[in-house]
Amino acid sequence: xxxxxxxxxxxxxLTGRPLLRRWAGGAVNGLVLVAVATGLVWLLNRQLxxxxxxxxxxxxxxxVAIRWGSGPAVLVAALGVVTFVLVIAPPQSEGPALVALGVxxxxxxxxxxxxxxxxRSVHESRELAGEQSALRRVATxxxxxxxxxxxxxxxxxEVGLLCNADLVRLERYEPDGTVTGxxxxxxxxxxxxxxxxxxLDGISVARExxxxxxxxxxxxxxxxxxxxxxxxxxLGIRSxxxxxxxxxxxxxxxxxxxxxxxxxxxxxxxxxxxRLTDLVATAVTNAEARAELRRNAEEQAALRRVATxxxxxxxxxSPVFAIVADEVRTLLGADCTSVLRFESxxxxxxxxxxGWRDPNRRKPGxxxxxxxxxxxxxxxxxxxxxxxxxSDVTVIQELPPSLRAEGIRSAVASxxxxxxxxxxxxxxxxxxxxxxxxxxxxxxxxTEIVATAIANTESRAQLASxxxxxxxxxxxxxxRLERDLHDGAQQRLVSLALDLRNTQAEVPAELTGLSxxxxxxxxxxxxxxxxxxxxSRGIHPAILSEGGLGPALRTxxxxxxxxxxxxxxxxxxxxxxxxxxxxYVASEALTNAVKHADADHVEILAEERDGxxxxxxxxxxxxxxxxxxxxxxxxxxxxxxxxxxxxRVSSPVGxxxxxxxNLPLRRP
Amino acid sequence: MRRCVIVDDNERFLAVAxxxxxxxxxxxxxxxxxTTEALEKIDALxxxxxxxxxxLGSESGLDxxxxxxxxxxxxxxxxxxSTHREEDVAELVSGSPAAxxxxxxxxSARAVRDVVAAGDQ
Ligand SMILES: Nc1ncnc2c1ncn2[C@@H]1O[C@H](COP(=O)(O)OP(=O)(O)OP(=O)(O)O)[C@@H](O)[C@H]1O
Ligand SMILES: [Mg+2]
Numbered sequence: 142x143x144x145x146x147x148x149x150x151x152x153x154x155l156t157g158r159p160l161l162r163r164w165a166g167g168a169v170n171g172l173v174l175v176a177v178a179t180g181l182v183w184l185l186n187r188q189l190x191x192x193x194x195x196x197x198x199x200x201x202x203x204x205v206a207i208r209w210g211s212g213p214a215v216l217v218a219a220l221g222v223v224t225f226v227l228v229i230a231p232p233q234s235e236g237p238a239l240v241a242l243g244v245x246x247x248x249x250x251x252x253x254x255x256x257x258x259x260x261r262s263v264h265e266s267r268e269l270a271g272e273q274s275a276l277r278r279v280a281t282x283x284x285x286x287x288x289x290x291x292x293x294x295x296x297x298x299e300v301g302l303l304c305n306a307d308l309v310r311l312e313r314y315e316p317d318g319t320v321t322g323x324x325x326x327x328x329x330x331x332x333x334x335x336x337x338x339x340x341l342d343g344i345s346v347a348r349e350x351x352x353x354x355x356x357x358x359x360x361x362x363x364x365x366x367x368x369x370x371x372x373x374x375x376l377g378i379r380s381x382x383x384x385x386x387x388x389x390x391x392x393x394x395x396x397x398x399x400x401x402x403x404x405x406x407x408x409x410x411x412x413x414x415x416r417l418t419d420l421v422a423t424a425v426t427n428a429e430a431r432a433e434l435r436r437n438a439e440e441q442a443a444l445r446r447v448a449t450x451x452x453x454x455x456x457x458x459s460p461v462f463a464i465v466a467d468e469v470r471t472l473l474g475a476d477c478t479s480v481l482r483f484e485s486x487x488x489x490x491x492x493x494x495x496g497w498r499d500p501n502r503r504k505p506g507x508x509x510x511x512x513x514x515x516x517x518x519x520x521x522x523x524x525x526x527x528x529x530x531x532s533d534v535t536v537i538q539e540l541p542p543s544l545r546a547e548g549i550r551s552a553v554a555s556x557x558x559x560x561x562x563x564x565x566x567x568x569x570x571x572x573x574x575x576x577x578x579x580x581x582x583x584x585x586x587x588t589e590i591v592a593t594a595i596a597n598t599e600s601r602a603q604l605a606s607x608x609x610x611x612x613x614x615x616x617x618x619x620x621r622l623e624r625d626l627h628d629g630a631q632q633r634l635v636s637l638a639l640d641l642r643n644t645q646a647e648v649p650a651e652l653t654g655l656s657x658x659x660x661x662x663x664x665x666x667x668x669x670x671x672x673x674x675x676x677s678r679g680i681h682p683a684i685l686s687e688g689g690l691g692p693a694l695r696t697x698x699x700x701x702x703x704x705x706x707x708x709x710x711x712x713x714x715x716x717x718x719x720x721x722x723x724x725y726v727a728s729e730a731l732t733n734a735v736k737h738a739d740a741d742h743v744e745i746l747a748e749e750r751d752g753x754x755x756x757x758x759x760x761x762x763x764x765x766x767x768x769x770x771x772x773x774x775x776x777x778x779x780x781x782x783x784x785x786x787x788x789r790v791s792s793p794v795g796x797x798x799x800x801x802x803n804l805p806l807r808r809p
Numbered sequence: 810m811r812r813c814v815i816v817d818d819n820e821r822f823l824a825v826a827x828x829x830x831x832x833x834x835x836x837x838x839x840x841x842x843x844t845t846e847a848l849e850k851i852d853a854l855x856x857x858x859x860x861x862x863x864x865l866g867s868e869s870g871l872d873x874x875x876x877x878x879x880x881x882x883x884x885x886x887x888x889x890x891s892t893h894r895e896e897d898v899a900e901l902v903s904g905s906p907a908a909x910x911x912x913x914x915x916x917s918a919r920a921v922r923d924v925v926a927a928g929d930q
Contacts (some may be wrong), residue, residue, distance in 0.1 A: 631892045636822045638914035692900035
């Protein structure tokens with residue numbers, strides 16, 4: 142277009158053009174135009190009155206005014222008027238020529254001003270259009286929710302193109318005073334890649350922005366110290382500007398644009414960058430909200446997994462500790478975790494540990510002894526969450542022995558409090574840097590579940606042991622009853638019966654009536670003895686205490702109306718509770734097989750297997766046993782569980798009934 | 810077969826049993842209430858037959874039987890006795906080296922001889 146400046150539009154408005162070139166261009170072109178105008182005037186001079194021809198010189202003045210500004214145009218006007226006066230004008234025309242010069246100058250100034258204004262507004266509107274489309278592109282990315290790294294990269298590029306920078310970096314402020322590069326773009330090779338943490342130790346735009354909370358500008362790195370200044374010098378960067386990125390009213394990060402040109406960023410550049418960074422803030426808010434959501438979901442899922450396991454309330458909670466160690470490590474992005482139980486002597490016991498270079502020291506059951514500095518020790522002493530930044534410990538020898546070789550930089554531990562007593566601790570550690578500020582809080586969700594699991598287990602254990610005590614007490618009572626019967630009534634009646642037989646034998650032969658009467662007495666006593674025997678057998682089988690499980694099971698099998706195939710592979714006596722439980726299981730199962738199964742055959746197997754007494758009773762009857770219909774099977778369950786054993790009943794309809802019991806031989 | 814030792818922790822039964830056996834022609838050379846006492850007397854008196862109660866208070870008559878047999882394999886015949894019926898302790902009797910079992914209420918010299926004779930066959 143005719144008004145378009147002849148040099149690159151990116152070099153800024155008219156005023157930005159080098160002065161000398163402008164004047165030289167104006168002068169040379171003006172000279173040519175004046176010559177052309179003079180030729181034209183000379184030709185026209187033959188037909189027209191010469192004075193009116195002065196106006197032709199406007200043809201030289203106006204283009205110069207438009208393209209090179211008012212200064213060169215004024216020069217051209219003067220040149221034109223002087224040439225006219227000297228070459229063409231008749232004598233005494235200086236007066237009108239002077240008037241014409243005045244008009245020319247005024248016209249030149251006005252036209253040049255108009256042209257410059259027009260050019261400026263066109264330039265601004267192009268810039269605005271460029272900025273608008275940059276904003277639109279970024280906004281689209283934000284709306285599409287592209288991953289943060291991609292967005293940061295795109296924003297860096299847009300800023301770079303928009304303000305014609307050589308290098309753009311997007312940096313996030315960290316709580317420890319450093320910044321992390323999250324996006325970058327450059328026409329020069331980027332020396333500090335994304336993800337690098339930069340100490341703000343010397344001069345830097347980022348530091349200025351953090352200090353003031355507003356935009357900042359640096360126009361020279363010469364003679365300055367620090368990481369940023371060093372990089373700037375290396376890349377030949379001479380000026381930088383930065384704009385803050387504020388998220389929810391907090392300074393989140395900064396965009397820094399740098400250029401090798403010392404005057405690269407005209408006033409107003411900050412405002413344009415700022416419009417883009419506002420979008421970044423929105424994106425960050427979105428991304429953080431999404432990340433938070435995802436993190437929440439992951440955390441919930443992890444907690445659910447742990448809670449499910451904990452809710453099973455198994456007698457042995459160690460799987461809970463193992464899964465907690467795993468989940469916590471993944472979820473909190475920690476390198477190492479450990480779960481410990483505090484002991485009354487001030488030491489602690491490892492329950493689970495993950496990710497340590499020295500896992501032997503931390504095997505489940507291994508001891509931990511108080512050491513300092515250590516988060517576990519701090520939790521033990523205070524009962525509260527603790528945090529330590531080992532990067533502060535400069536001398537490796539100051540670290541406790543267990544941590545010296547671990548390369549830990551940051552550690553956090555939280556207490557496990559079971560029913561308001563300090564029970565243990567979960568600790569996490571990082572080798573790469575500070576653990577996030579919310580680590581303590583997130584750990585607590587896990588310590589609470591673990592505490593619940595432990596409380597469950599403990600109360601279950603208490604319940605089981607009190608149930609075991611109740612059953613044992615009942616068994617003891619029955620045993621005593623049986624003993625008392627045996628040692629008392631039975632013993633006396635036996636002696637009495639024998640005595641009566643003796644007496645009968647001594648009755649003189651002629652007293653047949655008396656002899657018969659004594660004989661009847663002896664028979665009566667024997668009958669009472671038999672009744673007593675039934676009674677005491679139901680109370681407690683004497684054979685079990687006298688002979689142990691093998692003979693007792695053989696007695697059961699022999700008496701059973703349904704044939705029993707019995708295998709006993711036991712060669713020692715076991716503690717009472719175990720023998721009694723096994724006997725009752727066999728006895729009840731056999732009774733059921735006779736009563737309900739309509740079985741032809743029952744198999745009983747008793748053997749010692751891996752430290753447990755294994756008992757199997759299987760019948761070939763109708764199956765369909767349902768422990769809710771009676772009290773026999775339920776009672777067996779109670780008895781077996783109270784001893785820490787397991788009992789499985791499988792009784793598909795039509796396929797017989799199998800009862801399998803495992804009783805640990807050692808006390809739980 | 811004449812000389813007999815009874816091992817039982819019930820004094821009254823010992824008295825009744827002695828008179829019952831002696832009437833049938835078995836001489837009760839000694840009675841004992843504990844394992845140790847029984848082993849001493851058996852060793853000293855070398856009886857032909859020993860009657861052992863399965864339930865010897867806190868001690869086990871079955872153990873005593875094993876120890877008697879182990880001490881002198883060609884020693885006395887051992888017969889288990891009990892207030893329990895044979896049916897209830899059959900597995901214990903058959904699992905022990907005793908010659909047999911007599912229910913205490915049925916005890917007589919003849920019953921003992923029958924059991925020993927049956928055990929010898
Ligand atoms: N071996 C079996 N075969 C078939 N059905 C069985 C068997 N054992 C149990 N059942 C069924 O399961 C129910 C529950 O058995 P359980 O032993 O708990 O109670 P019960 O025998 O009915 O009564 P209780 O044992 O209290 O005297 C029985 O009523 C019976 O219907
Ligand atoms: Mg039943």
